[in-house]
Amino acid sequence: MPKSGQSGVVLPVPAADPVLDRVRERYPGLVREVPAHVSVLYPFLDVDVLTPDDLTALDDIFTSQAPLDVSFATCAGHGGFVYLPPEPVEALDALSVEVQEHWPQLLPYGGAYGRPxxxxxxxxxxDEPTAARVSEDVRAHLPLHATLGEAWLVVFTDHWSVHRRFRLDGR
Known part of the structure; x- marks a missing residue:
């Protein structure tokens, strides 16, 4: 459970929200109450230490990035974790690395998974049987295609909310 004031940087994927909503209805409690997204860096800086320079740096990184066309054609998972890998992954991976290199003191997921x-x-x-059913249900709705045109800085209070939006402009 995140703590109040914790933040993250994500790329929203509205095209996947209907799939997440169906899974949320069928399997209550297993889907987080956040819109569909690909994490860029979580956790990010706590909101009380976030500075205007941090926001400017995020803006500079994202406005230099063109919108990203991605597909989610397969469902993967392990150990009760079910996810969609984006294709192609290279531009998303490079964007995550760029943000992580700007704030090297911040490790994705606190360093628990290396560089995901x-x-x-x-x-x-x-549990494994439920994860298998979720994967099967989700596969019926793939592939999904999306253009990722903005990033969000999200902050947790008693729920997640968008603190700031950044356009991917390709400038």
Whole structure:
């Protein structure tokens, strides 16, 4: 569970929200109450230490990036974790690395998983039979195609909310 004031940087994927909503209805409690997204860096800086320079740096990184066309054609998972890997992954991976290199003191997921590949989380903490059913249900709605045109800085209070939006302009 995130703590109040914790933030993250994500790329929203509205095209996947209907799939997440269906899974959320069928498997209550396994899908987080956040819109579909690919994490760029989580956790990011706590909101109380976030500076205007940090926001400017994020803006500079994202406005230099063109919108990204991605597909989610397969469903993957392990240990109760079900996710969609984006294709192609290279530009998303490079964007995540660029943000992480700007704030090297921040480790993705607190360093728990090394340097994770970009992904869209469907469920976490499912038992194996449930994870298999979720994967099967999700596969019926693939492939998904999306143009990722903005990044969000999200902040947790008692729920996640968008603190700042950054356009991917390709300037």
């Amino acid at each position: 590949r970009p992904h869209l989380t469907i469920v976490m903490g499912a």
